[in-house]
Amino acid sequence: MAFSLKIALKEPETKSALFVFGNILLFIFIIFFVHSGTYTFIYIIIQIFIFRIINERLRSGHSYTSTKNLNNQTVIVTGAASGIGRMTAIELAKLHARVIVGIRNQMRAERVAQELSKESNGNVIGYNLDLTDLASVKAFAEKIDKVDILINNAGVIKEHKEFTKDGLESTFGTNHIGHFYLTQLLLPLLIKSNGRIVNVSSQGHVYAKENTDFIHSNSYDPFRAVSESKLANILHVNELQRRYGNQGIKAYSLHPGGVRTTGLSRDNKSYKMLIISLLSKIISKSIRQGAMTTLYCALSDEAQPGKYHSNCRVAQPSSIAYDSKKARELWELSEKIINEKTKHL
Template identity: 60%
Template sequence: MWLSSKGFKTLLAEPESQSIIFSLVNFLVLIYVLFFLLTWPYTLFALIAHVAVFTVVIKRLSAGRLYTPKKNLKNQTVVITGAATGIGRVTVVELAKLEALVIVGIRGQERAEGVAQELSNESHGNVIGHHLDLSDLSSINAFAKKIDKVDILINNAGVSKRKKELTRDGLECTFGTNHIGHFYLTQLLLPLLIQSNGRIINVSSIMHVTVAYSRSKLANILYAAELQRRYGDRGIKAYSLHPGFIPATEISREKKTFEAIFNILFGVCSKTIEQGAMTTMYCALSDEAQPGKYHSNCQVAQPTPVANNSKKAQELWELSERILNEKNKISLKFFHR
């Protein structure tokens, strides 16, 4: 089954889903009015008025709750992955505007430095770029060694591969990059995060309700919950979130024709990139965000039952440790003791 009944309820709670329902109902109403109630030229006036009102309402409805950060982040350091485009890029700009030092992890040192310079100019802030390939454990290790302070870690990067691909370390690419890569990076930076009573934000997705791309996105939610359980008493605050449906992202590049058409239709009811970054900012800065919980639409949300399964979260943690122990020949169990 592609989507469980509880997963369907989770999906319906999203502003974009409600926008689609609103759009369909309004389309049917418009057809009825134009063809059965009005005659020319009143049909033209009705159509123009309806489209104008519909556009305003649908965009506000799909935007959902908004969050405007007011904190000053001077002397704080934020590390974020996948910041070259999309919500990651917008998040960097907003954090840099708040005077944080933002370190971005992007594939290719030259590209990372170039993007960091662009973001510094755009935000009039301080952004530093380092090479980071989350599908390569040695690259993650090298990146972490360059970090000497971190107050907020945002695990934002994500990939979705249609064909089976392996990482450099022999892991399935989507799971290896989206979860194992971020798990390893977080473990390496954990001593610094404990020292600063830092926040860890895992950018997941509503797609954790499905059975394809879901495994890595479900892992993001479970990992945040288990991080909070294990390290919450040491000052760590871990969050997971769904940013909203945003067609213009790196992940949407590998869509099939049918899904591409669906995305165009869905795009009418989707969030902008700026709106999509708001829940990330909310989890990174708001005192109302709840550690260990899944968030959507700038508030705590209810994920699927499996995403709330503490036993699954522990099992995932242990599996992730075993994978890294095997690949790196080190024991992470004693890494932070």
């Protein structure tokens, strides 16, 4: 836990949270111990004019702006209907990339693609992609003729244990297995283009236990499930880079930061998520700020293949996240699951 705290303290949202907490303590002190209406009034005025400015600077983190022309490049973004996936797709389309968004339901995918094309004045194509259905993943991949950048962005967290159409625990099945299969299917095209693979993980991976088997065969806890799936995103990148780096593949994982109005918790209405949602309105990044590290990993020459990134720079993940043995074991488990679940396709 001490190591997790050390990692967390480097994040913009943590600095913002500490700043907010310190201001709350100061406000309590003034109310109860400073018996002066003048000082209290001065403090409130300072808070109104300065607090928001300082807090915004703390929580926003570093920004990244690219001037690259992505003409003739094809980018795939999963989970682009909302949140940072949507913003990522817009920003890449503005750079003249052909952007393909994978979204559940073909009519919805086409509608969202039209919206994104209009917002970006770019070229966005929408295809049906249901990461909970490996047959859908395969059908999506068969439509792709070229890909230079694959951004595995989509993610869920389920309040109760649910299962994908293939019988997998839903959080792990969606966040990792669906993306693992999509990446495997697109690997020949990515190798051909010396492409990039970007997995959107989370700082929450630090809460995954070292002895996790990722299966959740017994008890289920939503925070444990999502932390382990996000650990899997990082391990996936590490093993991708080890296996295919010498063939031109460049793979990256990242923590986007705490982001307001993200769709990740849309299926979780527990009191914990309500509290987190309320707090996030104060300390979290905007959606655009949250997309910065994704864009950094997708485009910047300073991003480091095989590494975990946060706040537009290389960051330190948990020790298990760089465990090469664990990465190989997860890869073998993922291949076994894929082979078993897709043998009829």
